[in-house]
Amino acid sequence: MDNGTEQLQGGVAVITGAGSGIGAALARHAAELGMKTVLADIDSDxxxxxxxxxQSAGGHALPVYTDVSDPQALDALADTVYESFGQVTLLVNNAGIETLGVTWEIPATSWDKTLAININGVIHGVRAFAPRMIAAGHSAFIANTCSVGALGTMPVQTPYILSKHAVLAFSECLYLEMQLKQAPIHVSAIMPGPVATRIFADSATTADASSHHHRQVMQHMLASQGISATEAARLILPRIAAGEFWISTHPQMTREMAQQRAEHLAGLSVPQLPPELLASLVPEPPAG
Ligand SMILES: NC(=O)c1ccc[n+]([C@@H]2O[C@H](COP(=O)([O-])OP(=O)(O)OC[C@H]3O[C@@H](n4cnc5c(N)ncnc54)[C@H](O)[C@@H]3O)[C@@H](O)[C@H]2O)c1
Known part of the structure; x- marks a missing residue:
């Protein structure tokens, strides 16, 4: 057993977006720690x-089809979990998608879908589970997957970036509310840096060249520089169990981005991208 995860061992973990990437790895690692895992995702397969x-490794897992953009689906998920397993030890509101494009070219349906999954999915995950977690009266954990993107800005990734700023602010307020109510619920903001997952491969992308180019650059960056989802999960779960608020897979990157953001705001600076980052957003002109 890993050290520092005693608080989680033997408990019940509910993880949204558990069909792929970080969520799937969190579920696998939670099961290795002896947790009963509930895997919620819109992709049943x-x-x-x-x-x-x-299950074939000897662990407990219950897959529950759930669309986190539907508040009632999260209520139904909570009912299923409490009926099947009783108390919840850990809720990870992790499901999230990328949507690429210049703000005014992204269709309204795509905007709504992204914000409903990335923001409302987290809010209503908390709304559905927190009352019963608090009423249980003992230590439990809610972790919301944000991103280092919550500490910066990036054109053509606007729906994602603004949603992650929102999830970070939501998590900070939630932390304070738990303190205010003296509730024994630890709140964490998971701040992954690059993790090699399918998130960009699956992203909706508008037709313009810079969005496609940015998607390719990001897919390549995650594949070549990202840590594995398994490694990310092994970094994340002990930090949740330790009751930490800021949970980073790339601590130096997180600190540098937080520092840059703090300086940017303190200086009331105009939005600006480093020139090399701006250049990377511009596709090569076609040959000939
Ligand atoms: N991969 C990274 O580098 C990275 C970096 C920072 C933050 N994150 C965040 O980590 C979280 C997980 O991302 P990932 O990289 O593992 O992505 P992923 O695409 O591998 O997994 C996301 C999962 O969410 C599910 N999902 C999509 N819509 C859903 C819905 N409506 N209801 C329920 N499930 C839904 C997908 O089916 C998929 O299984 C996201 O919140 C993402 O923003 C990822």
């Missing part, structure tokens, strides 16, 4: 496959 893997 993916969660069934991850659950089968966990």
């Amino acid at each position: 993916r969660i069934r496959a991850v659950a089968a893997e966990i």
Whole structure:
């Protein structure tokens, strides 16, 4: 057993977006720690496959089809979990998607979908689970997956970036509310840096060249520089168990971005991208 995860061992973990990437890895690692895992995702095939893997390794896993953009689906998820397993030890509001494009070219439906998954999915995950977690009266954990993107800005990734700023602010307020109510719920903001997952491969992208180019650059960056989701999960779960608020997979990157953001705001500076980053957003002109 890993050190520092005693608080989680033997408990119940509910993880949204558990069919792929970071969520699937968190579920696998939570099961390794002896947790009963509930895998919630909009892709039934993916969660069934991850659950089968966990079960064949001797762990407990319950796949539950859930669309986190639907508040009632999160209420139903909470009912299912409490009926099946009783108390929840850990809720990770992790499901999130990328949507690329210049703000005014992204269709309204795509805007709504991104904000409903990335922001409302977290809010309503908390609304559905927190009352019963608090009423249980003992130590439990809520972790919301933000991003280092919550500490910066990036054109053509606007829906994602603004949603992660929102999830970070939500998590900070939630932390304070738990203190205000003296509730025994630890709140964490998970701040992943680059993790090699399918998130950009699956992203909706508008037709313009810079959005496509940015998607390719980001896909390549995650594949070549990202840590594995397994490594990310092994970094994240002990920090949640330790009750930390800021949970980073790339501590130096997180600190540098926080520092830059703080300086930018303190100086009331105009938005600006470093020239090399701006250049990377401009596709090569076609040959000939
Ligand atoms: N990969 C990275 O580098 C990185 C960096 C920072 C933050 N994050 C965040 O980590 C979280 C997980 O991302 P990932 O990289 O593992 O992505 P991923 O694409 O591998 O996994 C996301 C999962 O969410 C599920 N999902 C999508 N819409 C859903 C919905 N409506 N309801 C329920 N589930 C839904 C998908 O089916 C998928 O299984 C996201 O919140 C993402 O923003 C990722």
